[in-house]
Amino acid sequence: MSLVHRAFLLIFAVCLVPALGRSATAHALVVESTPAADGSVAGPDFEVSLRFNSRLDQKRSQLTLVDPDNASHRLAVSPTSAPDMLQAKASGLRPGAYKLRWQVLAIDGHITRGDIPFRVTQP
Secondary structure, eight states: OOOHHHHHHHHHHHHEEEEEEEHHHHOOOOOEEEEEETTTSSSOOOOEEEEEEEOOOGGGEEEEEETTSSEEEOOHHHOTTTTEEEEEEOOOOOOOEEEEEEEEEEEOOHHHHHHHEEEEOOO
16 A cells, blocks of 8 residues: 555544534433333323423424323423424323434434433322
8 A cells, every 4th residue: 555545544544533423412411311211100181391502493393192091292392492402292091101203403414313211190
């Protein structure tokens, strides 16, 4: 391998590493949630709140509640949430295991999604 070829590869690697770091940190991830992952909340009604490490496009982000029968119910995201949050009301829930499924679009254009498992208990 020639010296020019090695120099080119070194320069390419040096330029690539910072670019990879930026793309890895650009995704919106949950940093705080109510209900907490694997936690419990008293039903039948409660407030859902997810805070992310990035600002979101709230109109294109969504929250879905998956009930103990594995049926999905879309939750209406509050339009007054902070720019890095999704908030909604969950109501009429019976005790059991649920999943809060989220999908968000960060303002930088990256879509991320995930599930938060939790239990609803008797009030």
